[in-house]
Amino acid sequence: MLASHFSTYPLEAGCDEAGRGCLAGSVYAAAVILPEDYHNEGLNDSKQLSAHKRYRLREEIERDAIAWAIGIVTPQEIDRINILQASILAMHRALDQLQVRPEFIIVDGNKFFPYGTTPHQTIVKGDGKYESIAAASILAKTYRDDYMQKLHEEFPFYGWDHNAGYPTAQHREGIRQHGCSPYHRRSYKLLPEDEPTLF
Structure with a gap:
């Protein structure tokens, strides 16, 4: 079972992104604040779940969360500022959309830019360790999948x-x-160097 919280702050937001390694499309991120003593045994890194389970869990997360939100950074922005900065910007945009201000932020991975004065902690493989990050990974993944389907x-x-x-x-x-x-994403290596392209 994943841990409920990393910090002692009750309003702790978990953040994660989806689409960082893609050749096309926006990068999506989610921020989720779960209740302090919340537990959902189904939560896990979205990559470890079937699509059916991800979408079922999305409904549960949106129903149970204190607050949740999605942030998006476009391919054009990615090309301008690079994917690392774009991934973090998407997380900041998700945090901006939360209806409740977090007191602490935990982030999947090892890179993050400070979000105002709110304390934060990066956690490698955090989506397999903390419920709010796992929830964020599920929301980011499913909303991005919906976008790519369109x-x-x-x-x-x-x-x-x-x-x-x-x-x-x-x-x-x-x-x-x-x-x-x-x-x-034109800044990406879309084809090997010896392959001709039409663009």
Whole structure:
């Protein structure tokens, strides 16, 4: 079972992002504040869960959380400021949207920029250790998957309905045949250097 809280602050927000390693699409982040003594045995790193379970847990998280929110940074912003800064900016934007101000922030990973004067702690593999980070990973993943599904309807040849923008063989073949979409991250190495591109 994951831990309820890292700090002694009751209003502790967990943050995580989704889509950092993708070739296309926005990066999404979520911030979640769970009740102090909350426990949900289903919570885990979103990558360890089936899609069906992630969406079921999303409903439970949104029902039970004190507050939750999503932050988004576009591909154009990613290209301008780099993916590390974009991932942290997405978390800050999620925190900005919370209806309740957190007293402490825990973040999956090892990089974070201070959010005002609110104390924070980065935690490597935190989405497998703390419930609020796991909850944030589930929200970020499912909302980003919904977004990529909509983009797939517009650009079906990249396979975004099942690869979510990650660099699979089908995705790279789609770039080879059709070039880039407006949603591709141009600062990324979209194809190997010896591959011709159409963009």
